[in-house]
Amino acid sequence: MTDFDATKALFHLPEGVIYLDGNSLGPLPRAAAQVMQKTIHKEWGEMLITGWNKAGWMEQPMRIGDRIGAMLGAEPGHVCLGDTLSIKVYQALAAALALVPERRVILSDSGNFPTDLYMAQGLIRALGRGHELRLVDPEDVADHLSEEVAVLMLTEVDYRTGRRHDMRALSEMARDRGVVTLWDLAHSAGALPVDLAGCGVDFAVGCTYKYLNGGPGAPAFIYVAPRHAGRIEPVLSGWLGHQAPFAFDLDYRPAAGSERLRVGTPPVLQMAALEAALDIWDRVDIDDLRARSIALGELFISEVESRCPMLTLASPRDPHRRGSQVSFAFDEGYAAMQALIDRGVIGDFRAPDIMRFGITPLYIDEADIGAAVAVIAEVMHNALWDRPAYRRRATVT
Amino acid sequence: MTDFDATKALFHLPEGVIYLDGNSLGPLPRAAAQVMQKTIHKEWGEMLITGWNKAGWMEQPMRIGDRIGAMLGAEPGHVCLGDTLSIKVYQALAAALALVPERRVILSDSGNFPTDLYMAQGLIRALGRGHELRLVDPEDVADHLSEEVAVLMLTEVDYRTGRRHDMRALSEMARDRGVVTLWDLAHSAGALPVDLAGCGVDFAVGCTYKYLNGGPGAPAFIYVAPRHAGRIEPVLSGWLGHQAPFAFDLDYRPAAGSERLRVGTPPVLQMAALEAALDIWDRVDIDDLRARSIALGELFISEVESRCPMLTLASPRDPHRRGSQVSFAFDEGYAAMQALIDRGVIGDFRAPDIMRFGITPLYIDEADIGAAVAVIAEVMHNALWDRPAYRRRATVT
Numbered sequence: 177m178t179d180f181d182a183t184k185a186l187f188h189l190p191e192g193v194i195y196l197d198g199n200s201l202g203p204l205p206r207a208a209a210q211v212m213q214k215t216i217h218k219e220w221g222e223m224l225i226t227g228w229n230k231a232g233w234m235e236q237p238m239r240i241g242d243r244i245g246a247m248l249g250a251e252p253g254h255v256c257l258g259d260t261l262s263i264k265v266y267q268a269l270a271a272a273l274a275l276v277p278e279r280r281v282i283l284s285d286s287g288n289f290p291t292d293l294y295m296a297q298g299l300i301r302a303l304g305r306g307h308e309l310r311l312v313d314p315e316d317v318a319d320h321l322s323e324e325v326a327v328l329m330l331t332e333v334d335y336r337t338g339r340r341h342d343m344r345a346l347s348e349m350a351r352d353r354g355v356v357t358l359w360d361l362a363h364s365a366g367a368l369p370v371d372l373a374g375c376g377v378d379f380a381v382g383c384t385y386k387y388l389n390g391g392p393g394a395p396a397f398i399y400v401a402p403r404h405a406g407r408i409e410p411v412l413s414g415w416l417g418h419q420a421p422f423a424f425d426l427d428y429r430p431a432a433g434s435e436r437l438r439v440g441t442p443p444v445l446q447m448a449a450l451e452a453a454l455d456i457w458d459r460v461d462i463d464d465l466r467a468r469s470i471a472l473g474e475l476f477i478s479e480v481e482s483r484c485p486m487l488t489l490a491s492p493r494d495p496h497r498r499g500s501q502v503s504f505a506f507d508e509g510y511a512a513m514q515a516l517i518d519r520g521v522i523g524d525f526r527a528p529d530i531m532r533f534g535i536t537p538l539y540i541d542e543a544d545i546g547a548a549v550a551v552i553a554e555v556m557h558n559a560l561w562d563r564p565a566y567r568r569r570a571t572v573t
Numbered sequence: 574m575t576d577f578d579a580t581k582a583l584f585h586l587p588e589g590v591i592y593l594d595g596n597s598l599g600p601l602p603r604a605a606a607q608v609m610q611k612t613i614h615k616e617w618g619e620m621l622i623t624g625w626n627k628a629g630w631m632e633q634p635m636r637i638g639d640r641i642g643a644m645l646g647a648e649p650g651h652v653c654l655g656d657t658l659s660i661k662v663y664q665a666l667a668a669a670l671a672l673v674p675e676r677r678v679i680l681s682d683s684g685n686f687p688t689d690l691y692m693a694q695g696l697i698r699a700l701g702r703g704h705e706l707r708l709v710d711p712e713d714v715a716d717h718l719s720e721e722v723a724v725l726m727l728t729e730v731d732y733r734t735g736r737r738h739d740m741r742a743l744s745e746m747a748r749d750r751g752v753v754t755l756w757d758l759a760h761s762a763g764a765l766p767v768d769l770a771g772c773g774v775d776f777a778v779g780c781t782y783k784y785l786n787g788g789p790g791a792p793a794f795i796y797v798a799p800r801h802a803g804r805i806e807p808v809l810s811g812w813l814g815h816q817a818p819f820a821f822d823l824d825y826r827p828a829a830g831s832e833r834l835r836v837g838t839p840p841v842l843q844m845a846a847l848e849a850a851l852d853i854w855d856r857v858d859i860d861d862l863r864a865r866s867i868a869l870g871e872l873f874i875s876e877v878e879s880r881c882p883m884l885t886l887a888s889p890r891d892p893h894r895r896g897s898q899v900s901f902a903f904d905e906g907y908a909a910m911q912a913l914i915d916r917g918v919i920g921d922f923r924a925p926d927i928m929r930f931g932i933t934p935l936y937i938d939e940a941d942i943g944a945a946v947a948v949i950a951e952v953m954h955n956a957l958w959d960r961p962a963y964r965r966r967a968t969v970t
Contacts, residue, residue, distance in 0.1 A: 203618070203621055213606075216606050216846075217585075286823060290822060291813075294824075297825050305701070395840070411699045413694055421687075440793070441658070443843050445788055445842050447790070449842060
C-alpha cells in the first residue's frame with residue numbers, strides 16, 4: 177500500500193499554499209534540488225566534457241525513458257526522452273503517416289491540446305500531399321474512425337475538462353480498421369494507469385513537467401511500438417539518433433530500434449531534475465494512486481457542489497471517465513481564480529470559463545481538499561473575485 | 574580593455590585541470606550555480622506555476638535571444654532560443670527553402686557538422702519534392718554557388734579543423750545569385766565577432782553550451798533576418814509560436830515576426846543557467862577576445878610545433894582563417910588524447926586522427942598554454958599514450 181504521507185514529505189510545498197495545479201506544473205521534489213546541486217558542481221563543474229561518459233549523460237534519454245515506460249506499460253527500450261511535446265508530436269505523426277501512405281486523414285478531436293493540432297497543421301503543409309486534419313467532437317470520435325483515416329491522434333485526458341477517452345476501446349477499433357494510433361499522455365503519465373503495450377498503441381508522446389514533477393521545461397517523451405521501431409525513417413534525423421553518432425559519417429543511418437527517435441544533444445540539467453523526481457515513483461503503486469485520486473476528486477466535487485451552487489461541474493461526473501483533475505465552469509472564472517490564487521489556493525483558468533483543479537495524491541490529501549474548498553466557498557459567497565485587480569485576462573499557461 | 578584575469582575568476586575550473594575543450598562544453602560559471610539554486614528554490618519551489626509570469630520564464634526565449642543577438646550583430650527581436658541545434662537547422666532550412674520554391678539544391682560542404690546534413694536529409698525526405706543536398710569540399714563552395722542553388726547551408730568554423738569560412742564574402746556572393754544563406758554558428762558564437770545584419774545573412778542557428786558556457790544541453794538559437802520574419806510559415810508550428818497561445822484556438826496563426834520560431838515549452842532550468850553565463854559577456858569586448866584568442870592560439874601552435882614534431886597542424890596556419898580552436902593530426906590521436914586527459918589536459922578527439930584543443934580566453938591564459946604544452950610534450954616524447962588502457966575507441970562527443 178502506497179504511503180502518501182511519505183510521498184508528500186518528499187516535496188517542497190510553500191507555506192500557506194494549497195497547490196491544485198500539478199496538472200500544469202508539478203511542485204519541487206526536494207531530491208531534485210539536491211540532485212541539481214550535484215549535477216552542476218560534481219558533474220558539469222568537475223567532470224566537464226567527460227560527464228558525457230562518466231556521469232552517464234549520454235544515456236539519459238533511453239535510461240529515463242525506460243523508467244517512464246515502465247509506468248506506462250511500454251516495452252523496455254521503446255520510450256525516448258527529449259525535446260518538447262510539440263516536437264515529439266511532429267516526429268510521431270510523421271512516422272505514423274509514413275506507415276499508411278495511401279491514406280490522407282488525421283482524425284482528432286476539438287478537445288485536443290492546440291499544439292498537437294498546430295504541429296499536425298505544420299506537418300501537413302510541409303508534406304504537401306493533401307493530408308487533412310479532421311476534427312470532431314470528442315464523443316464522436318468512434319463514429320468517424322473509418323478506413324479513410326490514416327492516424328487517430330488523441331489526447332487521452334482533455335486539458336480543460338479532464339474528460340478521458342477509452343484508450344483501449346479506441347485503439348482496438350483503430351487497429352481493426354488499419355488506423356495507426358498516436359496518443360498524447362500529457363495528462364495521463366503519472367496520473368492514472370496506462371497500458372500502452374496491452375492496448376496495442378502504435379505511438380505515444382507526453383510531457384514530464386505535470387504529474388511527473390520534472391520541473392519547468394522538463395523534456396518530453398515518445399513511445400513507438402516495437403513492431404514499428406525498426407521500420408521508421410525519422411523525419412527529425414539528428415545525430416544522436418544515428419547508428420554511430422561519433423563516426424561523423426556524412427549520411428544518416430538510423431540507430432537500431434527506438435533510439436533513432438533521439439535528435440540532438442539532451443538537456444542534461446533538466447534530465448537530472450526529472451530523474452530525481454522519478455525516484456518518488458519507486459514508492460508508488462499506480463493503482464493506489466488512481467484510487468486515491470478518485471476518492472479525493474469525489475470529495476472535492478461533493479464539497480464544492482454542496483457549498484458553491486454557482487459553480488457548474490465541467491468534468492465528467494463518472495470518475496472513471498475523467499483524469500486526475502476537476503474543472504468547474506463559471507462565467508467570471510478568470511477573476512475567481514485570481515482571487516483564489518491570492519488566497520493561496522492555486523488552480524488555473526482555461527478560456528472561456530473553466531476553473532481547473534488538479535488532484536495529485538502524491539502531495540494533496542483530504543485536509544488540503546477541505547481547506548481549499550473552504551477558501552473557494554469564501555471567495556464565491558462573498559464575491560471576493562469581483563474586484564478590478566482580478567479582471568485582467570489570462571496570458572499564461 | 575577586457576580584463577581576462579577577472580573573467581577567469583568567474584568560472585569554476587577543477588584543480589589540476591587545464592581545460593582546452595570549451596569548444597565542446599564550456600565550464601561552469603560560478604554564477605550559473607548560484608542562479609540555478611535561486612531558480613529551483615525561489616522560482617520553481619515557491620512560485621510554482623506562477624513562475625511563468627512572476628519569474629519571467631515565458632519571456633526567456635526572446636529575452637535571452639536579444640542578448641545573444643547583440644553578440645552576433647543581429648537586429649533586436651530576431652533571435653529566439655529553444656530546442657536543440659538539430660531542430661533549429663530543420664526549422665531554418667524548411668523556412669529558407671520555402672523562400673525559393675523554384676530551386677532544388679541545398680549546397681553545403683563535407684566539413685559541415687553531420688547533424689546539419691542529417692537534418693537536411695530528413696527534411697528532404699519529408700518534403701518529397703526532389704531537393705538535393707550537394708556536398709562539396711569547403712574550399713570549393715564559392716565555385717558551386719550557382720543560380721541552381723536554393724540554400725547555402727554552412728557552418729562558419731569547421732568542428733574538426735577550425736577552418737573558417739569567409740561569411741561576408743560568401744553571403745554577398747549568395748545574395749547576388751538569389752541564394753538564401755543559413756549559417757551554423759556553433760563554433761562562432763562567443764568565439765569571434767559575427768556580423769549577421771552587416772553580412773546580410775538570411776538565417777543562422779547555433780548552440781550555447783560551447784563558447785557561451787550555458788551548460789550541458791543548453792538550448793539552441795535561431796536567427797531570421799527581419800526582411801523574412803513576417804513571411805515565414807513555420808513548419809514546426811508550436812503553440813508558443815502562435816499569435817495568441819492562451820486563446821487555445823484550434824487553428825495555428827503565426828506570432829508576429831521572429832517569435833513564430835518558438836515551438837514548445839522552454840527548458841526553464843537550462844535557460845536560467847545560460848542567462849547567468851551570459852552575464853560574463855557584459856564585461857567582454859569581442860574584438861579583445863578575438864585578439865587574445867589569436868595570440869594564445871599562435872603561442873600554442875608555435876610551442877607544440879617546436880616541441881612535438883610528430884604532431885601535424887590540421888588547422889589553417891593563418892589565424893584569420895581559423896576559429897578559436899587548434900587541431901593537430903596524429904595517427905594515434907585517440908590514445909594520445911586519453912593520455913593527456915589522464916594528466917589533466919582536456920582536449921578531445923575527432924575521427925580519424927584529429928586532436929582538438931579549444932582556445933578560450935575567458936578562462937585560459939598564457940600560463941595554461943605553457944603548462945598544457947609541457948604535458949603534451951611529455952606524453953608525446955615518452956609515448957605515454959602507448960598503453961592498452963588508452964586504446965578504446967571514442968564513443969562520445
